[in-house]
Amino acid sequence: MSWTLNVYFLRRFVANFLATIAVLFALVYLIDMIEVSRRGRFSDAGFSTIAAISALRVPAFIEQAFPFAVLFAAIFTLLSLNRKLELVVARAAGVSVWQILFPFILGSILLGLAATFLYNPLAAFAQARSAGIQTELTGGDTTSGDTRAPFLRQFGEGVDSIIGAKAVSDGGLRLGGVTAYVMAADGTVSQRIDAPSARLDEGVWRIESPIVTRPGFTPDRLPFYDLPTSLRPEYVEQRLADPQAIPIWDLGSKIEVARSLGYNAEAFAMHYNTLIAKPALFVAMTLLAATVAVRFNRTGQSSRTIAGGIAAGFVLYVVTFLAQALGSNSVVPPVVAAWFPVLAAGLFGVTILLHQEDG
Template sequence: MLPQPRASSSLLSTLWSSVNPFTRLDQYIFQALWPTFGFGVALFSALGVAAGVLFDLLRQVSDIQLPLPTALQILGLQVPYFMSLSFPMAVLLSSLLSMSRLATDGELIALRSAGVSLYRLVWSVILFGLLVTGTMFIFEELVVPTTQQQARSLLEAPLSQGVAAGQDRNIFYQEYGADREVKRFFYAQRADGNTFRGLTILDFTKPGAKQVISAESARWDAAGNTWRFRNGTIYAVTPSGTQQQVLDFEEQQLSLPRDPLDLTIPEREPEEMTIAQAQRYRATIEQTGDSKRLRKVEIQLQRKVALPFTAVIFGLVGSSLGMRSRRLAASTGFGLSLLVVLAQYFAIFAANVWGKAGLLSPSMAAWLPNLLGLALGLGILIKGMRP
């Protein structure tokens, strides 16, 4: 009865070997990376939660009497977001310390004497970074948007006292002039996308009279930068209350500000949306014709794709630095990792500013930090290969 199980085991091993994309060298490098990677995720997540959420929540508990159970719930909901941000940083720390340990223990020399090039070792770390990139995508698509929306709702409930960030009914808007006097008063019963229903507009810009516009609906025309009013009346009233003129219309174009439409579109953070939701949000902003806000959203959308690949870049940089550093202490590796992370996020900040200013395209603003990190990693690796 023993030969059959051995044959079955051999068959399973053969099938696994045929579909397993990782060699034994890759698996060995992964085993060296995993422990430090887990430590890095826990460390950087804790630092992120403490710096980004904990102290602010403590202030909210003190200032606005936010209930402690609610604060703890918000704190727990924020953990997945900071975990996803910690993945690239953990890859950097893990690859840096693991490759340094292999160099210190003489394992790199042994592998090179067996015919394994350092480029092949770096490729194993890059494969590990790709696995982390996929995990980060899953977090950002399936976990983080839900938890961030829940955390924001819990926090805004006591702050806003029931006032929603975006409005779809009873929209009020006041337009002020340079002297801070009211120029127009805008009211709509409800909003449906970029169309308003049941409008009344008081216009105080006409000398000697107040103009009143009443319409069944109005739709913003981004191409013409005007409002298209339908089925309404325009009339003027003098200070004495007499009616000067009346104009009934089926359709009328009026050059009024687009600003009331912005009240119906709440500002959303990129971490609160999946990629599909961000694309729909972009289409909504595009209808308003607000080019500055549209550019910002396009940069955020591109960065949702570019940011997870930072794990691959950090894997390249960390492994290239680690192979050149012997007897690297954990504290030194942590400090070096922080320097690389700060440089990367400074590049992200600078590219974001240039992108919003129109100096870079949205795609270039999102991917430029990764390209700079790739150039840095390749430069360190190539320099390390030289005798």
């Protein structure tokens, strides 16, 4: 097949992918902006601030939808080429299904590489920036319904305490939405500390503008509170940070540092391997789309074709999600959890296409 035809197919595929992403971005942005504006804690924020928060949050959501965008783009492109009889003419000229799919597979690989190494760092930066803005506005209360925060036990200078946060930044050096409990010698809580933020200095959390509550006393607001700690920033980030908020360029080093200190870094390793496997996932989605859309369909069959492709992609997405959960919790190695569903789906697509091609 000539390169002119390859470039034509590739251009159509990429254009449909970008159009799908644009529609998803607009839809998710509108829904998220409405949701953010409805939250009571943002009532004092202006429209421009709410719009900025949503705009920074959306890229991370869209990143999760990339595989479906590839699936839809491949299905729509192949159906469009079939309706115009372009694929029929190509097949009649002796072009095999693999030659037809070559530009689609190439486009999937290029889009996967761009999504992993270019888009992901931007989305992670935007997500972290959005969390930072929300922390400044709400004291770290960035959740919509669940107000629970992860807690870490710490001991420093004879003080036993528990600290939790709803946001973490600066490599584990800064917390937002801080809640801490200082324990007495008998194991009871002697103080509760609530603050919008805290920063980790040498062996101490410098908690800013805290409200300190003691049993039987009126809560006191202090300018700052120094809480001794033995925690290291690498451990704090590993336990409290969202792996999706860390760009791929930093994940490798953070995994290595965490493991060298004896910390469990499986969640970060799972996210890293998932990002590395993304080009292969895009190829698998393209092959699944081809199994239902590369053959000529008569009028009225397109709806069943689209439904079949969506169902296949949804099954792959669910299996991938379950595998990620298993990998993050050390049930299976992250490499296996990231690659096995992708390779299995790819082999399934190749098998179906071979059967369709050779009968």
